[in-house]
Amino acid sequence: MSSYHPIGPVVGIIGAGQLARMTQPPAIALGVELRVLAGAPDESAARVIPDTRLGDYRDLADLREFAQGCDAITFDHEHVPTEHIRALAAGGHAVRPGADALVHAQDKAVMRERLTEIGVPCPAWARVAGPEDVAPFAAEHGWPVVLKTVRGGYDGRGVWVCRTPEDVAEAFASGVELMAEAFVPFERELAVLVARSPHGQGVSYPVVETVQQDGVCVEVLAPAPGLDQEDAAQAQRIGLQIVHELGVTGMLAVELFQTAGGLLVNELAMRPHNSGHWTIEGSATSQFEQHLRAVLDLPLGSPEMTAPVVVMANLLGGDDPDLFKRYEHVFAHDPGIKLHFYGKEVRPGRKIGHVTALGADLEETRARARHAVVYLTTGEYT
């Protein structure tokens, strides 16, 4: 608990992961005092934000206590129960995004219903109560059928690509609520970041390509290489349409499939997102600053890029727990590379940071980012 009076507005972030952590730098610049609700004092954001409160985001009493004195409340993740968010708002707290918007990032079936309603292109989908509902869906849309948990999945978890009825039975054996989607033979994945403030200003960042490996994003290329202007404009229109129709406050990341038949929306995240980490150095206004501006209803910042090409590569934990000694080679090799470490114990495969390279040539910039993450992860010189 802080022992001084705040000078600027206080923004409470529920959750203390790397997104809250990376919000601290722009908060420092703007004079916004961050408060985080952490599960433990050594979480990523708790290490860098003095006003850390310990509590459980699933406990309404903890949330109410946390909210006292905050000028606005926002989120590091989407797992706060919707009814608790409504209760905080009913108690007079400015929760941004609000429950009516956030539910679309919490419940994939609600999201699909709403996007379909407002005419946003999505994969074919259906609510399914059991395997018996999947059979007619497969008959109409063919195999494979993608089953997804309606709530709580991320980074490829909670997704089953089913090629047979046996796979379907296995997915339902998990016991969680599922929905069905047609398998999309996409050419690549794109993402568009947009922001909206409570009084209705909207901003869109350039469309990016997200490169996935085993369901996890490994690289983001900004802007999406070779994307034609019409598709780029459509993606931005979709993003802005969604924030305005859903009444989003703050950042929205729209993950898209690019297919032969056009763009389809895959997922929504209603907060700063991995596909926008490149904006820290790569845009005049980072997604973290933008999110703060939006939740405080300040005018939004310019999304202009600071270089022709920006590449972000995620850093996954390798087998050596001491990442720091590898900085030396990476920085000596490339004085322009930017490194972001999330202050997490290194564990194999864990997302522990990212690197960003700015440049003029895509392949060269991409090679720089890759060199850094490969070396940091494995100690191998590529």
Place this chain on the structure above:
Amino acid sequence: MSSYHPIGPVVGIIGAGQLARMTQPPAIALGVELRVLAGAPDESAARVIPDTRLGDYRDLADLREFAQGCDAITFDHEHVPTEHIRALAAGGHAVRPGADALVHAQDKAVMRERLTEIGVPCPAWARVAGPEDVAPFAAEHGWPVVLKTVRGGYDGRGVWVCRTPEDVAEAFASGVELMAEAFVPFERELAVLVARSPHGQGVSYPVVETVQQDGVCVEVLAPAPGLDQEDAAQAQRIGLQIVHELGVTGMLAVELFQTAGGLLVNELAMRPHNSGHWTIEGSATSQFEQHLRAVLDLPLGSPEMTAPVVVMANLLGGDDPDLFKRYEHVFAHDPGIKLHFYGKEVRPGRKIGHVTALGADLEETRARARHAVVYLTTGEYT
């Protein structure tokens, strides 16, 4: 006191002003855990750094306790007694810069002696014990004579421009140790930022123009407009010569007079400096990140500019204590302007923040920065 084990190296900063505050963002990115020694819990950096220790930088026992567990120790200001710095180093602590280097930023007479010795151009100067020593100096170099406190002056404080022997008597009435310098009829003031790491790598940023009003820096123009290449190269050579000859670790700011007869060194600061705040957005590596890299003996980062023109304008407190409500106009007017507020109570004339504008045209970029600071200070639209 932090309640978790650090993952990255721990850097202790003695002093908790805005320089320590602005070091927290790059520390967050690098996974470096900062610790600050503050005089009070509401100081600028103490508000944003969890591991804040309270103590007195003039008290060796406080310093020793603070230093326990730090991988390196550095400074937010130059006021730590030189003998205490030596005592910490003798105790096995990595103090960067070390006392032998730092004394040149603490004691202006020592600085002048050393710079003269290594051939760096300075104004004519002399140690003066009393008014009787000033008379022969004035006879040789003419009036006015500039008297300066040997230790402890900043932002124009501790400087007397004496036009008569009466002015000299008044300066000596202050009772502090003084030195004399010839009055320099300069064309403008420049600054060059350089960094050096313990194993001897050096980096120089582009030379900037610093615009002063009443002895306080109000604006920094990067790069210095219209500076010819030879003068720019000389300023950078001087900066690099000083860091290497003096064994500086970390950032060094060299303030220079540009005169008809060439460049003269005015002052040294051995830490991140107001003349380098533009590097936060305006350079691939900010002076704060560079200082951290240097004190940790990591390879230095690229000093390349991110835009053709960068203008930084200092924000001094106006008569309205609520700065925050003025953000709205400033951000709506200019979505690309970057604001840095230091988390200090607003008091008239107090340095409470700065703004940075990046652009292609000097006058336009300068007008944007000025518009923002004038509006934030006075509420007047220029």
